[in-house]
Amino acid sequence: xxxxxxxxxxxxxxxxxxxxxxxxxxxxxxxxxxxxxxxxxxxxxxxxxxxxxxxxxxxxxxxxxxxxxxxxxxxxxxxxxxxxxxxxxxxxxxxxxxxxxxxxxxxxxxxxxxxxxxxxxxxxxxxxxxxxxxxxxxxxxxxxxxxxxxxxxxxxxxxxxxxxxxxxxxxxxxxxxxxxxxxxxxxxxxxxxxxxxxxxxxxxxxxxxxxxxxxxxxxxxxxxxxxxxxxxxxxxxxxxxxxxxxxxxxxxxxxxxxxxxxxxxxxxxxxxxxxxxxxxxxxxxx
Numbered sequence: 266x267x268x269x270x271x272x273x274x275x276x277x278x279x280x281x282x283x284x285x286x287x288x289x290x291x292x293x294x295x296x297x298x299x300x301x302x303x304x305x306x307x308x309x310x311x312x313x314x315x316x317x318x319x320x321x322x323x324x325x326x327x328x329x330x331x332x333x334x335x336x337x338x339x340x341x342x343x344x345x346x347x348x349x350x351x352x353x354x355x356x357x358x359x360x361x362x363x364x365x366x367x368x369x370x371x372x373x374x375x376x377x378x379x380x381x382x383x384x385x386x387x388x389x390x391x392x393x394x395x396x397x398x399x400x401x402x403x404x405x406x407x408x409x410x411x412x413x414x415x416x417x418x419x420x421x422x423x424x425x426x427x428x429x430x431x432x433x434x435x436x437x438x439x440x441x442x443x444x445x446x447x448x449x450x451x452x453x454x455x456x457x458x459x460x461x462x463x464x465x466x467x468x469x470x471x472x473x474x475x476x477x478x479x480x481x482x483x484x485x486x487x488x489x490x491x492x493x494x495x496x497x498x499x500x501x502x503x504x505x506x507x508x509x510x511x512x513x514x515x516x517x518x519x520x521x522x523x524x525x526x527x528x529x530x531x532x533x534x535x536x537x538x539x540x541x542x543x544x545x546x547x548x549x550x551x
Contacts, residue, residue: 266346267291268306269319269421270337272395273353274388275372276363278405278413282353283321285414288430288508289422290540291319298322298329299336306346324372324388333395351420352392352399356406360385411505429503431534432511435469435527436546437519443546446513448498450491450526455484458521468548469524478525488526492533519547 269286271279280295287293292315297305299322309315324330340348355363364371364381377383396402403416436443438453458464458477467474478484495512502510512530516522524545531543 266306266310266315267317267421268340268346268348269317270302270333270348270350271319271321271353272323272333272350272392272399274355274360274385274392275324276360276367277353277355278403278408279321279323279353281410281413282351282403282417283319285417285508286319286421289418291317291421293319293321295321296323296325298326299333300329302336303339303343306340306343310345324391334398337398349400350395350398351401351403351417352396353403353405354389354396355404357382357385359406429499429507430509430540430542431499431531432509432542432544433527433531433534434511434513434544434546435519435523435548436513436515437517437523438515439517440519440547442515443511443513446511447502448495448510448512450512450514452487452514452516452522452526455487455516455522456481457517459518464521468520468545469522469526469528470545470548474521475525475528478522479529488529491526491530495530519545524548 269291271283271286273279283291283293283295292309294305297320302320302322305320306318309318322330322333337348337350340346361381371377371381371384371388373384373387374381377387401420403413405413408416434443434446438451442449455478458467458474461477464471464474464477469475469478479488499510512527514523514526514530527543527545531541535541
């Protein structure tokens with residue numbers, strides 16, 4: 266199991282980092298006391314379905330936070346767990362500006378009598394040893410949100426496209442175009458299995474329907490052109506930090522041609538090693 270502990274300076278982007286880790290498949294929890302982390306890791310291991318975990322723990326935990334070194338050591342001595350510590354930081358000026366913009370209170374606000382500069386300096390001193398033992402350090406001072414995602418992707422993804430989940434959706438135009446769709450392809454121009462008596466009451470989930478739809482040269486050519494376009498677009502979306510792409514295929518009722526294209530497109534991108542899910546919005550609708 267891949268286990269990432271996210272920590273660092275308050276206001277340095279830990280929440281943004283863990284949201285992105287969640288987008289790329291990590292099971293994430295924010296603000297967990299270090300003493301609970303080994304027990305939680307054991308629970309995840311017993312579950313068997315959770316293979317990537319990211320936990321945010323920081324100075325908000327008060328004195329409990331300083332149990333982090335023992336927690337990390339315990340995890341490193343546990344079979345089957347690959348633990349790494351990601352430390353985020355930023356310059357004092359940037360952290361002050363971020364707190365000024367958000368008007369949030371620093372965790373050490375009371376201890377520093379409301380002096381944000383003193384609070385930041387005190388936190389940096391308290392975190393010195395944690396920083397020194399971190400596996401990765403990211404300075405977010407000059408990073409945009411997209412650039413922060415890029416750096417995390419470089420650390421925790423084998424290839425850039427791993428960050429994206431592709432949802433292939435089938436729908437019927439008579440029920441409306443899905444609002445969540447990023448790309449919509451109209452397949453009503455293709456021969457309709459609905460008018461074939463033995464296929465009318467089947468759907469694109471049945472191989473007979475898919476075989477019929479793809480038996481026409483225009484269907485094969487259309488699918489080829491769709492794949493060429495989506496193959497080109499995916500890296501562009503990834504570059505802009507998009508983590509989910511919804512590709513919707515619509516026919517009249519959403520059960521035959523659209524379901525065929527959604528399934529085949531999903532299979533195509535699974536074979537490319539991408540994370541894919543399929544939604545048939547109208548299957549079961551009468």
